[in-house]
Amino acid sequence: MPRRRDSGAPRVVCRTARVGLRLTRAQRQRCFGLLRAAGDLWACVLEYNSWRHRRQDRPVAGYQELCRLLAASGPGTFGELDSTGARSVLRRYSDAWFSAAARRRAGHGEVRYPRRRRSLMPVRWYHGTFGLSERRLRLPTSLGSPPLVVRLDRAVPYPRDAVRSVTLVFDQGRLWVEVTAELPVATYAAGQEPQRGRVAGVDLGIIHPYAVAAGDGQMLLVSGRAIRTEHRQHLADTKGRRRATAARAPKRGQRGSRRWRKTRRRARLMEGRHRRRVRQAGHEAAKTVIDWAVQHRVGTLTVGDPRGVLDLPAGRRHNLRLRQWQLGRAIAVLKDKAELAGITVYLVDERGTSSTCPVCQRRVVKPRGRTMMCRSxxxxxxxxxxxxxxIATRTPGGVTTTAPDMGAVITHRRAGRHLPGAGLSRRDPRRPPAVSGSVGRLRPAPLPVGSRSLRQRLGEEPQHHRQPGER
Incomplete structure (x- = not known):
């Protein structure tokens, strides 16, 4: 919940960064104990309101009422979980209950009140209850328990005075700490601030996550081919891993073995790493757009919202592309970074923009490739x-743009330098490189299917491997 601020105070925005933990076995057990205690508290609230519902009593959902019940339960009821962490769970329940109630009053009868139990529940501590210094974080515990001091795997990317809360979570097979800070909106020198009247249209896509065009003829293309390659290679690796581990899977009605649990844990870790790589690439792409807008003093970004095409059936392969396209996250990340930079973002309907000539505004045949040609x-x-x-012409309030000069230079950028396909070699960095020498043998690259004559020549002639730098 945001704090109350003075009317004359500078604008701030809340941002959250996820930081990993480096824990000993004892620290890991204590962290899981806190999460389990929070899950027990959540289950207690659900069970308590279930009893009241069976007796036809009014449910207890207010934050103050829940806090009074927590105080009446006494200290030590939920293990090492302190009152601040327990109240964060009650706050989460109260917000979820009133949000569901508001949606049901609005006519959404399918919305249900919170009733699902969770074994591990995130715990949040607010400013003044935890200690943060360099890469060490002190988490408070209940009375009589020693404080829990954990080590972070990287420094917090925010100033220490700006941090307002930390949240202990378990996600993707790992323990994390989500650090939330209040950051002031960027300020610029005189003559360098973004101008509200300078508008740029943003077209969202799969191959190009962001295509930006300003009214004065400046253009930017952010390539997302590395992200698409990561999705394809992860899918191929997942299929290969499932084929290799199919024999280890327990039969129907059979209890899982330790070997199978280790295999499943490894699969979850690989899936988490894939999601983190794609998420990082999305942040890099959005940051490229905002940096470009600040450089050209663009104060308004008009983004075409294509979420209407997600429900249209388009075949098995294209439906897979749309499912992998994290469109909502791309819009949210762009909005967050634009707000921090002081840039206004509008969402407009982008229907027909890919088949409309930007010069004469006539409808053209939608091209199958990347080039649009208008016959008029x-x-x-x-x-x-x-x-x-x-899209830039659909900015609310009306905007005047000049005719696009497609002969001008388009700025090209790549999203995700850490992903396969972003480098010059376009090789997956997850594959071990072939190293020549006395240890091991060089394995030739796989040849395309159908190159029989080429295989015969390679079998007859000695293979020659290029040295680094040789052409």
Whole structure:
């Protein structure tokens, strides 16, 4: 919940960063004990309101009422969980209950009140109850228990005075700490601040996550081919891993073995790493757009919202692409970074922008490739950039843009330098490199299917491997 601030105070925004933990076995057990205690508290609240519902009594959902019940339960009821962490669980329940009640009053009868139990529940501590210094975090515990001091795997990316809360969570097979801080909106020198009247259209896509076109003819293309490659390779690795471990899977009605549990844990860790890589690439792409907008003093970004196409059936392969396309996250990340930079973001309907000429505004046949050609005015240009120009004209309040000059230079950037396909070699960094020498043998690269004559020549002639730097 945001704090009350003075009307003349500078604008701030809340941002959250996830930081990993380096724990000993005892510290890991204590962290899981806190999460389990929070889950027990959540289950107690659910059971208590279930009893009241069977007796046809009014449910207890107010935060103050829940806190009074917690105080009446006495200290030590929920293990090492202190009162601040326990109240954060009660706050989460109260917010979820009143949110469901508001949606049900609005006519959404399918919305249900919170009733699902959780074995591990996130615990949050607010400013003044925890200690943070360098890479060490002190988490408070209940009276009589020693404080829990954990070590972070990296420094917190926010100033220490700006940190307002920390949350202990378990996700993707690991323990994390989510650090929330209040950051002031960026300020600029005179003559360098973004101007509200300078508008740029943003077209969202899969191959190009962001295609940006400003009204003065500046253009930006952010390539997401590395993200697409990561999705494909992760899918291939997952299928291969499942084929290799199919024999280890327990039969129907058979209890799982330790070997199978280790296999499943390894699969969850790989899935978590894949999600983190893709999430990081999305943040890099959005940061590239905001940096470009600040450089060109663009104060308004008009983003085309294509979420209407997600419900349209388009075949098995394209439906997979749409499911992997994290569209909502891309819009949310762009909004957050734009708010921190002092840039306004509008969402408009992007229907028909990829098949509308930005010069004569006539409908053209949607190109199958990346180039749009208008037979009426002779316009030729990149399809995504042309759509971004058309989106810019749909800014609320009206905006005047010049005719796009597709002969101008388009700034190209890549998202996810850490992903396979972003480097010059386009090799997956997860694969071990082939090293020549006395240890091991060089394995030739796989040849395409159908290159029989080439295989015969390689079998007859001695293979020659290039040395580094040789052409």
């Amino acid at each position: 005015c002779g316009f030729v240009g990149h399809r995504d950039v042309a759509a971004a120009f058309t």
